[in-house]
Amino acid sequence: MVKIRFLSGVEGLIGGNQILLEEGRTRIFLDLGMNYRQWLDFFEFIFSEPRGLSDLRQVGMLPEDEALKVDACFISHAHGDHWRLISALPEKTPVYLGECPYKLLKAWLGTGRGKRGFKEYGHLEFKTFHSGEKIFIGNLKVEPFSVDHSIPGAYGFLVETSSGNLLYTGDFRLHGRYRPPVSLFEEASHRGVTTMICEGTNVGQLVSPHTELDVERQLEGILSRCENLAILDLAASDVDRIKTIQMVAKTSGRFLAATKPILTVLKALEGDEKLRPPRIGVDILPYEDVEAEIQAKPSGFILCTSFYSEREVRELKPPPGSLYLLSSSEPFEEERMIAFQRLQNWLRLFGAPMYHLHSSGHVYPMDLRRIVREIKPKELFPIHTAYPEAMKAFLHDLTKVRIPMRGQSYEALKNSI
Ligand SMILES: [Zn+2]
Ligand SMILES: [Zn+2]
Structure with a gap:
């Protein structure tokens, strides 16, 4: 019988997923992420980072060493709340992930091998998989299937266990551009699922249900009325959004420029045949190279920034008729809110209107x-949600919803029941 333990990412936390599956002697992690809310409660980037893994363990963000001894760790996608703590895994632990997330991790982490610490990854054995591959780990069979999310190379997993099939959704959406060649959810409903571990970020809160196509159409309309510089802030790894902006830049006859964090992502994914990211220097220009040109002719450009950066606003001093567009989620952590406030203060100084245009x-x-309803799992564990109780009330007529508590071990229902 398979046992499931949620070591983080539950009890109202969004992200920081750490799901341990145990089947006999076989143990695997589905994601080993870091919860940023918890991080900010105890640490600060650059100024007060943890000295090592023990600091993280002390504040309850990381499981004990014993729990980390696994046969494999599967990463659903390259957002830090799903992989950031793999550095804590023992020497030579196999870490399975898709090709795109691997390229992104390599670009962000470098290849440093050194003493074990919060930022050391050289001791792990990375193995890339592709959608539909069957991976056998002891008594478990794990199959990744690509899903649509706001970062390229996101996967959900179907795991064959002695208690029946287990579906872990990872983070996903159905309203983006990407249509997976094989749908994880069709596959799951076709095979039958006993246990579903399901994300519920948008349950229990106010949602503006825009699709990626809505963003494109609205952006087209807004930019046609923008007389001067357009600055768009987006998540640096949201390649689909960058492609949306690229299309709109083309139809509006503007050059597209971007700052470093975005270029790092595009560089890492350069040449990917399926993804076809904008080409640096051709489709998208480095901000540093064209700063003077933007200043000379602001109406000819769209500048993409990220992390609510105000530096470029300060440098470019957007002239009247310019526009700032927030094309990511609004900040919900205090530290980010302060950065966003600072940015807004600068925008007000220049009188630049601020629009919000986003698709979750x-x-x-x-x-x-x-x-x-289609998959009809026998049981469902809500995770990655601030409101697990709301998710229970929302789905309880369709399946048995079990709200997971941190650290507790759950036996999966048997498929015969
Ligand atoms: Zn997440
Ligand atoms: Zn994510």
Whole structure:
């Protein structure tokens, strides 16, 4: 019988997923992420980072060493709340992930091998998989299937266990551009699922259910009325959004420029045949190279920034008729809110209007309900949600919803029941 333990990412936390599956002697992690809310409660980037893994363990963000001894760790996608703590895994632990997330991790981490610490990854054995591959780990069979999310190379997993099939959704949405060649959810409903571990970011809160196509159409309209510089802030790894902006830049006859964090992502994914990211120097220009040109002719450019950066606003001093567009989620952590406030103060100084235009990286509630209805799992564990109780009330007529508590071990229902 398979046992499931949620070591983080539950009890109202969004992200920081750490799901341990135990089947006999076989143990695997599905994601080993870091919860940023918890991090900010105890640490600060650069100024007060943890000295090592023990600091993280002390504040309850990291499981004990014993729990980390696994046969393999599977990473659903390259957002830090799903992989950031793999550095804590013992020497030579196999870490399975898709090709795109591997390229992104390499670009962000470098290849440093050194003493074991919070930022050391050289001791791990990375293994890349592709959608539909069957991976056998002891008594478990794990199959990754690509899903649509706000970062390229996101996967959900179907795991064959002695208690039946287990579906872990990872983070996903159904309203983006990407249509997976094989749908994880169709596959799951076709095979039958006993246990579903399901994200619920958008359940229990106010949602603007825009699709990626809505963003494109609205952006087109807005830019046609923008007389001067357009600055768009987006998540640096949201390649689909960059492609949306690239299309709109083309139709509006503007050059597209971007700052470093975005270029790092595009460089890492350069040449990917399926993804076809904008080419640096051709489709998208480095901000550093064209700063003077933007200043000379602001109406000819769209500048993409990220992390609510105000530096470029300060440098470019957007002239009247310019526009700032927030094309990511609004900040919900205090530290980010302060950065966003600072940015807004600068924008007000120049009188630049601020618009918000975004399509969530996470499934909308009505789509989620449809999927659960189609798959008909015998039980469902809500995770990655601030409101697990709301998710229970939302889905309890369709399946048995079990709200997971941190550290507790759950036996999966048997498929015969
Ligand atoms: Zn997440
Ligand atoms: Zn994510």
